[in-house]
Amino acid sequence: MLDANMKAQLKAYLEKVSRPFELVASLDDGAKSKELRALLQDIASLSPHITVREDGQDSRRPSFSLQRPDADMHLTFAGIPMGHEFTSLILALLQTGGHPPKLSEEKIAQIKAIDGEFAFETYFSLSCQNCPDVVQALNVMAVLNPNIKHVAIDGALFQKEVEEREVMSVPSIYLNGELFGQGRMGVDEILAKIDTGAAKREAEKLASKDPFDVLIVGGGPAGAAAAIYAARKGIRTGVAAERFGGQVLDTMAIENFISVQETEGPKLARQLEEHVKQYQVDIMNLQRASALVPAVEPGGFHEIKFDNGASLKAKSIIISTGARWRELNVPGETEYKNKGVAYCPHCDGPLFKGKRVAVVGGGNSGIEAAIDLAGLVAHVTVLEFADTLKADEVLQRKLRSLPNVKVITSAQTTEVLGDGKKVTGLVYKDRQSEQSHTVELEGVFVQIGLLPNSEWVKGTLKTSKFGEIEIDNRGETNIPGVFAAGDVTTIPYKQIVIAMGEGSRSALSAFDYLIRH
Structure with missing residues (x-):
């Protein structure tokens, strides 16, 4: 199933497995079951801690669950997790085998503390770049908390089930048999929906933060570049983003990012976040801005309000909220979204x-x-x-x-x-x-095409007839100390490399504004 190169890479990863566990397969006589058997045998041959059983009783065939003798966990793949989901498989193997997940201690404790019964099912496709985030998030939650069960289902392989449930968009997530959500979600987004006190705690945490020297609203390429340039100046920098990575997360092949011949959006988004984290930047994810309150007097604090009721203050602001897919705005579009x-x-x-x-x-x-x-x-x-x-x-x-x-x-x-x-x-x-x-x-x-995410500042900042924030040659808006960068602005040519340059320029302009005021 796996070629020699993939086996060598996987063997290196599986050396991190320290606890024994089993891959329990539910198979039939079909060709796909033969493929899955070969994959599982390849995996088991690469680690002394992993064994395979074929006496699984799951009605979905082919499928397999990961079971550890010293832990009550419920994690299943229905299908053959290759393509974009191969990384999800590797992470599930490592985490089941005792390798710690890349989550903060605070987040791990939050997951372990969740009480109740949560049976998740995720329908994915192997070509979907949004699906692995959901699958990996629910997998790690299932590893950490026995109350959380997760089955990741290849929709293309279980077409009858997809048609019966009328799944027409992936990822589609079901919780206890009911539709829970559609589209990209990470651990933070899922926790925010099932941990009822999370939003209130997060709002209180934001409200307690001291004012920033520069606050960047938006975490796409422009926002990430602005954060790096600002932090390198040694000023107190914060990034509040609805989702770090922005529209790049929804981009598949990227072949025009200079010096990188080819990459994928989710990979680039992860690299952007990792780069920002190299500096002292306060990243606040899942924060949707709702209003800008300008400083009353020059040199005062600007304020950003968020949907969860929290607010943050800063001496300067950089708005880099990007753009989203433009909709048709015709009858039937909203009604049948994710239904065709x-x-x-x-x-x-x-x-x-x-x-x-x-x-x-x-x-x-x-x-x-x-x-x-x-x-x-x-x-x-x-x-x-x-x-x-x-x-x-x-x-x-x-x-x-x-x-x-x-x-x-x-x-x-x-x-x-x-x-x-x-x-x-x-x-x-x-x-x-x-x-x-x-x-x-x-x-x-x-x-x-695209529509700028600028509705929340209309009436406060000057915008074009297309809704883009108007900026000067320094990236400054009509309000001193408030800058904007990237696809949300009037700058032509909405490209990743241009957004990064604009974000860098806005940070340098914000720093210049600060030292002059």
Whole structure:
């Protein structure tokens, strides 16, 4: 199952295993069960602490659970965790085998203290870059607390189950049989939902913090760069982010980050956070800003208020809250979100295998999505509002070579249709003839650009007609001491490398502001 190179790498990791445990497999006579048997045998051959049993009684086959004789734990993989989930498998092996998780002592204690019965099920796809965060978070919680059970399920392998539960987006997380959440979540997000006192404790912790010299709101590439540049100046620096990494977490292949030929968004996001943590920066995650209260007088403290009721003060502020996927804003889109309407082809594409889908948007992201989906689904219809596609010619040539793709230009999407449970079609208007047409399909992937996350400062800071925060050549807004950087601003060309440069500039400008005031 594993080649020699992978075995060598895995053997090095498994040397950290110090406690014996078993891999208990539930198999049948199918080809996938044979693959899983080979994988488990390979793993067991690489560590004297790991043994394999094949007498598992799980109804999902193939599957396997990790069981330790000295601990009551419930952790199961239904499927073969390769692809993006191979890292999840390695971490589960290490943590079950006694290697400590990379969590603070405070977080570990919080997980262990949770009382109740929590049976989690996570549906993932092997091509989903968002899924491993959820799987790894729930796995480590299951290792630490016997009250928490977790089954990670490959949706592509258990199609009947996916259809019965009408899972049309991954990761989809169920708790005790009911839908718990969809999309990327980490340990902090999950704890915030199941530990009822967590939000109040976090708000109290924030309220007790002393004012910062510079407070960065947002933890994407711009925010991370700003934090590093500010901290290197020796000033008190804080980062409050809704999710550290920002939009980069939702990006698959990155091939234009100078000096790095190829990487993936989640990997880059982890590296950004690790770099920031090399300095004395107070990182406050899961903090959604709700208002900016400017200083009453020059040199005073600005204040940022958050959704949880907490607030933080600082002598200078850098806003780097980034952008999010733009929505169609047509009837049916909200109703059928995660029920056929999707925004991440890499994550959700495998769930539409053999089905008909549409991609709305003819820019680079839309055409890349159509090319990826064409290898999975029965047919792709690309709808572009303009009279020509806007994607690079190299992408258009690739698209034209695919037999199961149809491109419709001058098409204005007007409605998403459904049967009350899932998407059944899409309506578009031909902008030249003004006639409406219906396309029967099961999935709609929206790829129409970005919307700045600036609603919370409108009326306080000057913004463009597109909602972008207006800044000068130093990154300063219309309020002295308040700066902005990255995709949330009027700077053109929304790129990772540009956002990092803008974040660096804003930090240098903030430092200059501080020493002058």
